[in-house]
Amino acid sequence: MRILNLLRIAWNAIKLNKMRTFLTMLGIIIGVASVIAMLAIGEGSKESIRKQISSMGSNMITIRPGAGIQGGVRMDPTEMQSLKLADYQALKKDATLLTAISPQVSSSGQSIHGSDNWPTSIYGVTPEYLSIRVLEVTNGSMFTDAEVNAAAKVAVIGQTVVENLFADGENPVGQTIRYNNIPFKVIGVLAEKGENTFGQDQDDVILAPYTTVQKRILAVDYLQSVLASAESEDKALDAVEEVLSIMRKQHNISGNDEDDFNVFSMEELISTFSSTSEMLTVLLVAIASISLLIGGIGIMNIMYVSVKERTREIGLRLAVGGKGSDILIQFLIEAVVISVTGGLIGVVLGVSATVFIEKVLNWPTVITIYSIVLSFAVCAVTGIFFGWYPARKASALDPIVALRYE
Amino acid sequence: MKNIIDIKDLKRHFVMGEETVHALKGISYTIEEGEFVTIMGSSGSGKSTMLNILGCLDQPSSGRYAIDGIAVKDLSRNALAEIRNEKIGFIFQAYNLLPRTTAVENAELPLLYNSSVSSAERRERAIEALTKVGLSERLYHTPSQLSGGQQQRVAIARALVNDPVVILADEATGNLDTRTSYEIMALFQELNAAGKTIVFVTHEPDIAMFSNRTIVLKDGTIIKDSVNDKVLSASGALAAMPKEED
Numbered sequence A: 001m002r003i004l005n006l007l008r009i010a011w012n013a014i015k016l017n018k019m020r021t022f023l024t025m026l027g028i029i030i031g032v033a034s035v036i037a038m039l040a041i042g043e044g045s046k047e048s049i050r051k052q053i054s055s056m057g058s059n060m061i062t063i064r065p066g067a068g069i070q071g072g073v074r075m076d077p078t079e080m081q082s083l084k085l086a087d088y089q090a091l092k093k094d095a096t097l098l099t100a101i102s103p104q105v106s107s108s109g110q111s112i113h114g115s116d117n118w119p120t121s122i123y124g125v126t127p128e129y130l131s132i133r134v135l136e137v138t139n140g141s142m143f144t145d146a147e148v149n150a151a152a153k154v155a156v157i158g159q160t161v162v163e164n165l166f167a168d169g170e171n172p173v174g175q176t177i178r179y180n181n182i183p184f185k186v187i188g189v190l191a192e193k194g195e196n197t198f199g200q201d202q203d204d205v206i207l208a209p210y211t212t213v214q215k216r217i218l219a220v221d222y223l224q225s226v227l228a229s230a231e232s233e234d235k236a237l238d239a240v241e242e243v244l245s246i247m248r249k250q251h252n253i254s255g256n257d258e259d260d261f262n263v264f265s266m267e268e269l270i271s272t273f274s275s276t277s278e279m280l281t282v283l284l285v286a287i288a289s290i291s292l293l294i295g296g297i298g299i300m301n302i303m304y305v306s307v308k309e310r311t312r313e314i315g316l317r318l319a320v321g322g323k324g325s326d327i328l329i330q331f332l333i334e335a336v337v338i339s340v341t342g343g344l345i346g347v348v349l350g351v352s353a354t355v356f357i358e359k360v361l362n363w364p365t366v367i368t369i370y371s372i373v374l375s376f377a378v379c380a381v382t383g384i385f386f387g388w389y390p391a392r393k394a395s396a397l398d399p400i401v402a403l404r405y406e
Numbered sequence B: 001m002k003n004i005i006d007i008k009d010l011k012r013h014f015v016m017g018e019e020t021v022h023a024l025k026g027i028s029y030t031i032e033e034g035e036f037v038t039i040m041g042s043s044g045s046g047k048s049t050m051l052n053i054l055g056c057l058d059q060p061s062s063g064r065y066a067i068d069g070i071a072v073k074d075l076s077r078n079a080l081a082e083i084r085n086e087k088i089g090f091i092f093q094a095y096n097l098l099p100r101t102t103a104v105e106n107a108e109l110p111l112l113y114n115s116s117v118s119s120a121e122r123r124e125r126a127i128e129a130l131t132k133v134g135l136s137e138r139l140y141h142t143p144s145q146l147s148g149g150q151q152q153r154v155a156i157a158r159a160l161v162n163d164p165v166v167i168l169a170d171e172a173t174g175n176l177d178t179r180t181s182y183e184i185m186a187l188f189q190e191l192n193a194a195g196k197t198i199v200f201v202t203h204e205p206d207i208a209m210f211s212n213r214t215i216v217l218k219d220g221t222i223i224k225d226s227v228n229d230k231v232l233s234a235s236g237a238l239a240a241m242p243k244e245e246d
Helices: A002-016 A018-055 A085-094 A129-133 A145-149 A159-165 A210-218 A236-250 A266-309 A311-319 A324-360 A369-395 A399-404 B047-054 B077-087 B103-107 B119-132 B148-160 B178-193 B234-240
Strands: A060-065 A068-070 A073-075 A098-113 A116-125 A137-140 A154-157 A176-179 A182-190 A205-209 A225-230 A261-265 B003-016 B019-032 B036-040 B062-067 B088-091 B166-170 B198-202 B213-218 B221-227
Touching: A002 A018, A002 A324, A018 A266, A018 A324, A018 A369, A060 A236, A085 A098, A085 A225, A085 A236, A098 A129, A098 A159, A098 A210, A098 A236, A116 A159, A116 A210, A129 A225, A145 A210, A154 A159, A154 A176, A159 A182, A159 A205, A182 A205, A205 A210, A225 A236, A236 A261, A236 A266, A261 A266, A266 A311, A266 A324, A266 A369, A311 A324, A311 A399, A324 A369, A324 B077, B003 B047, B019 B047, B019 B062, B019 B221, B036 B047, B036 B178, B047 B062, B047 B166, B047 B198, B077 B088, B088 B148, B103 B119, B103 B148, B119 B148, B148 B166, B148 B178, B178 B198, B178 B234
Parallel strands: A116 A205, A154 A182, B036 B198, B036 B213, B088 B166, B166 B198
Antiparallel strands: A060 A225, A060 A261, A068 A073, A098 A116, A098 A176, A098 A225, A137 A182, A154 A205, A176 A182, B003 B019, B003 B062, B213 B221
């Protein structure tokens, strides 16, 4: 009841000074809006990096042979022959945190169709490769496990290859292309994917069964790498651990001996790239926070002037029975109402500004709940903090002095 | 008759640096229910100090002051605020109305600090008080839309709204012309006739003629405490005034 009355009193005082109240709020409004917009921009750029990287492979884990020494010669890891088919089979059998796994052997060479030719890379994989790399076959179909076992000469090709080898409107499916003079029947075309973070054209590929690439093109029996997908982003690191232990067992590496292979996860890549935008976010938020602080000082300033200006009113309120605490709470409510209302307007403005940035400037933005809660909480606390001193001063006034104040 | 105000050997001194100023030097008197008392004195006589103590805005250095049977000495700030809220109605020279606030909202102000009064009852009592002072037509006017006399009537309504045991008026006619002063005094007499106890602090001798007792202070002591046998009727004096040119 008492609080209700004090709320009513504070509300009336705010209503009586609409313009001043609005100007006081302005600092808070701008502060909150900029914190939200800045955080949204920062989160947006982080998210877009994350998206780009994970589009290269969903929770992808890559296993490659490590650098080694053969007969005293230090070898390029890609030429190491230590990653075997048996490793892939062991991983496929024993790993529990992987949803898809595919070996990979690749070669670059010339592809030819009719009078057109095009230099590209061929990747020898299994059908599971599609889900690991987040690829889709739009036309035709992916080769099957049976075709992998049979080392069939079939291929699924990317858009860039299609564009360079086939005439516009020509359906590549069912046709035969030659790769390093070996004929491949095109059975599917991949959906367009564009460039990845590193500027590589992800459409400039030919996919074929790894057995075919091993036997007919490279004439090798080892693997260049094994790709796998972890169950989820959260489990990626656990999956890496699991892969490590399976591989160490497989390669008979015990104790503190060094691994002869490397395991990478996309998570590492993402965190490397995110740290840059993380710093940007911190900087933006720091700047925005300063404007929030200035908004808070604005509140203190106005409340302080307001207490001076209303000294007689305070004296009267004390004379007719208002207690010091009533006056304190009244002024505190005024400060909090101003800052909270300003905060609400700021949230609305910040969200609209973010939508504007996204739609008009085409910047990626992500509005997080925490940015709204955080900036709102900060401005409510600001109201209490900066309203406290003037309110305290008002409540301590001597009614006799206040009543006679000119 | 019940004693509303009971003062015995009341002293008040202020320490200002090295000096001690004795504003009140041992004052005793009582005011009974239904009295209309004028406290007079020139500036420096201790009349303001007296008023502050009567209004529970200040406390005596020594001696006894009881209002409606409650001794105020050594009461806390909050307890004094409660007494002011429930027992006293203040009227000031400068009205002290809240600007840009309607008459009703001004009049109900003391009740806002009394949580036992509901908002409906508060509004009802404010309207009732404004009707009593003749402002039933001006309930939703703000002070800037009212004349000085009307503003003081709002202030009187504010003093009446909590049904106090005593109304304390501090130079309540000081800012008004003679005619309006008489109108306000007529209102005070009317309220007194209805049973209200009124203490009116002033330095104007002609105001004292409308009350039924005068206490004169000088240098912190009472030099005269007399009953007025021939109370002048303010409405009568008003009627006797020459008509204003329109």
